[in-house]
Amino acid sequence: MGCFAFVAPALFFYCLFLVGPIFSTVKISLNEWNGASPYMKWVGLDNYIRVFRDPIFYKALGNNIIWILFTIFIPVLLGLIFAVILTNKWVKGKFLYRLTYFMPNVVSLVAVGIVWGWIYNPEFGVMGKMFRALGLDSLASIDYLGDEKLVIWFLLIAGSWTCYGFNMVVFLAGLQGIDSSYLEVARLEGANPVQKFFYVIVPLIKGTIVLLVSNSLIGSFKVFDLIYVMTKGGPYHSSEVISTYMYNSAFNMNDYGYGSALAVVLAVIIAVCSGIFMKLTDRDNT
Numbered sequence: 288m289g290c291f292a293f294v295a296p297a298l299f300f301y302c303l304f305l306v307g308p309i310f311s312t313v314k315i316s317l318n319e320w321n322g323a324s325p326y327m328k329w330v331g332l333d334n335y336i337r338v339f340r341d342p343i344f345y346k347a348l349g350n351n352i353i354w355i356l357f358t359i360f361i362p363v364l365l366g367l368i369f370a371v372i373l374t375n376k377w378v379k380g381k382f383l384y385r386l387t388y389f390m391p392n393v394v395s396l397v398a399v400g401i402v403w404g405w406i407y408n409p410e411f412g413v414m415g416k417m418f419r420a421l422g423l424d425s426l427a428s429i430d431y432l433g434d435e436k437l438v439i440w441f442l443l444i445a446g447s448w449t450c451y452g453f454n455m456v457v458f459l460a461g462l463q464g465i466d467s468s469y470l471e472v473a474r475l476e477g478a479n480p481v482q483k484f485f486y487v488i489v490p491l492i493k494g495t496i497v498l499l500v501s502n503s504l505i506g507s508f509k510v511f512d513l514i515y516v517m518t519k520g521g522p523y524h525s526s527e528v529i530s531t532y533m534y535n536s537a538f539n540m541n542d543y544g545y546g547s548a549l550a551v552v553l554a555v556i557i558a559v560c561s562g563i564f565m566k567l568t569d570r571d572n573t
Contacts, residue, residue, distance in 0.1 A: 309554075312547045312550050312551060313547075313551055315327070315543055315544055315547040316334055316335070316544060316547035316548040316550070316551050317329065317330065317331060317332070317334070317544075318330060318544050319333075319334075319544045320543045320544050321541045321542070321543065322537070322538075322541050322543045323541070327544075330544065334544050334545050334547070334548035335548050335551075335552070337545060337548070338545070338548050338549060338552055343524050343527060343532060344529070344532065344549070344552075346524055346525075346527060347520075347524070347527040347528050347529045347531070347532045348529060348556075350439055350526065350527060350528050351507065351508055351510075351528050351529055353439060353443070354439075354443060354446065354507045354510055354528065355503070355504060355507040355508070357443045357446075357447065358443070358446055358447055358450055358503055358506070358507050359500055359503045359504065359507070361447050361451075362447045362450035362451040362454055362503065363451075363454050363496070363499050363500060363503060365447075365451040365454070365455075366450075366451045366452070366453070366454025366455040366456075366457070366458050366499070367454070367455075367458050367496075369384075369388060369451070369455045369458075370454075370455045370456075370458035370459045370461075370462055371458075371462065371484060371488065373385065373455075373459065374459070374462050374463075385455070385456065385459070388451070388452040388455050389452040389453065389455070389456055390452065391448050391449045391452050392449055392450070392452045392453040394449070396449065396512045396513045396516075397512055397513075397516050399445060399448070399449055399513060400445070400512065400513045400514075400515075400516030400517045401516060403444075403445035403448075403517065404432065404516070404517050407431045407432050407441060409427065409428055409429060409430050409431075414427075414431075415427040415428070432517060432518055433522055434522075435522055435523060435525040436525075438518060438521075438522065438525055438526045439525065439526050442513065442514055442517060442518065442526055445513060445517070446510065446513055449513075450503070454499050457495060457498070457499055458492065458495060458499075460495075461492040461494075461495035462488070462492065465488065465491050465492070469487055469491065470483060470487060470488075473486070473487045497568045500564070501561060501564055501565065501568075504560060504561065504564060505557055505561060508529070508530075508553065508556065508557045508560070509530060509553075509557070510528055510530065511528070511530040511531055511534065514526055514528055514531050515531050515534065519531065519535070520532060520535060529549060529552075529553045529556075530553065532549060533546050533549040533550050533553065534546070536549060
């Protein structure tokens, strides 16, 4: 009973701010509601049927998958490479490099979205000026955030820029836990730097890699603020992800029932994908 008294306050706030809203979202998803009416119209599973018949939902899901693949492999790989480089004794100014690489992770994603929007601006953006200086006027005049085929890839560049610094810092912590005797034995056996990287370093920090990949997986499904600030899911839903579509449906279109259904579906997708990933990694470790 004494232990419960210590746990009770945290449990109360957990239920108040997490469990309660989850049940409220599920309840709203089973109704048709505009967010202002005092009454909801019960529609059962109609909102969920609508989700799985909605082509925009599948477009948003596809963009989420692209975001996952890009932000898992590129930032995690870059973070690992930078971490390995910074552990070498011949690198000078390590603190400055760590600070510089980690800084994007400290900046608010809203600010990141605004700054990268300026960079991509075809009229006064830095990228356009750089292309003009190189004589590539045709590339400078392209509205990269207004092109349906290009927008998602340039959003990914901005999103990845904020991730690799965090991965680098975590990998640095993992690399510092490796006993130097392993690397010394590999060197005596004639292993070159590439062989030491793949056959010694990577297996010894497998747990760190799993942690960062799972973190990137969940974060990629929840990405919202960067995309909403830069494009709001446009043009013509070409950069839409599930979270922005959910927000637009609920708060811009006043379709709270459908927006809540999208939120529930997103939560289930995250839970299933995370569970499958953790199950596969646990099986590999046994």
